């Protein structure tokens with residue numbers, strides 16, 4: 001069985017996708033806790049869990065070992081598997097990369113230089129690429145950048161009001177979650193061409209969360225900026241913060257950059273505000289007032305950004321929810337859309353509760369579209385195979 005493999009390597013996780021030559025989904029693999037008590041789950045294209053060979057903790061010691069373990073499980077679950085191309089999610093493509101690219105030594109060297117722009121993600125992404133280059137030295141490998149979809153946004157959404165030299169050095173608003181927005185834009189182009197041609201806000205609400213304004217299917221603004229910390233509060237990330245807070249943390253609290261990084265990436269957001277959990281399901285089920293306040297702040301920021309993005313777009317034709325929370329939480333969608341009649345949003349409560357694709361009464365169309373970043377990566381790899 002000839003197949004395209006997609007890889008999404010995080011700090012301690014590895015997500016794998018397997019697609020046929022005609023881009024049908026064959027299966028997914030998910031490795032958690034690399035470097036610790038690693039665990040692997042493999043499902044087929046219908047989402048059924050497949051049995052996997054026995055594993056030992058040392059099978060998950062590094063990204064390379066985790067990849068080898070997951071591939072052994074894929075070979076057991078998909079007899080005759082032959083990987084013909086590998087597509088990779090790479091968080092940062094810098095200023096110059098606005099489209100997927102075939103991986104070469106030169107590109108790897110260039111991407112490694114971008115690690116300071118995304119120190120918590122880029123090195124792990126590239127560790128995944130190196131592991132795959134070793135495992136499949138003859139298969140073409142393609143890098144797909146989370147920043148690429150936003151690279152053509154206008155200057156006012158690309159810059160900060162700092163002296164010009166910082167812009168030249170790459171201190172810019174990159175925007176992330178681009179693979180997800182690319183997928184949603186493509187879905188709208190095929191199924192809702194009128195909306196695709198218009199003004200759409202997409203809310204990608206998962207553990208990481210951001211929103212993007214699309215005009216004619218192109219990103220013109222995003223809530224994420226220089227890093228994946230900006231904009232909305234997230235599971236454990238703060239979202240937008242007054243830069244004066246950073247000065248205070250350094251000067252008055254004596255915190256180092258490493259401590260501040262841990263605080264903003266790992267201890268803030270829903271987890272920090274609630275003191276309970278980064279998991280929206282737990283917060284929704286809790287009667288703790290701090291959990292309620294965390295949800296209040298989350299939805300308040302989404303509503304605020306919705307207004308801001310609609311202004312940037314010059315109006316609104318559609319709002320699309322995606323990501324784990326956006327696709328599954330009728331409660332959060334209802335809270336976001338409450339009292340939004342002034343902008344043209346009125347939800348159909350029954351359709352919202354049913355997680356239907358179209359959930360509004362109008363005139364602004366509100367939709368729930370499950371995102372599929374792996375498919376966007378697989379398509380890019382496919383395009384390299386059959387240009």
Ligand code: ADP
Nearest residue numbers: 205206207208278279280281323324325328329
């Ligand atoms: P990641 O960014 O890791 O891919 P996901 O897109 O899977 O994250 O989203 C994870 C988030 O989705 C978690 O906060 C989880 O609680 C939330 N979530 C998943 N299902 C539901 C649900 N039915 N109701 C509310 N939140 C949900």
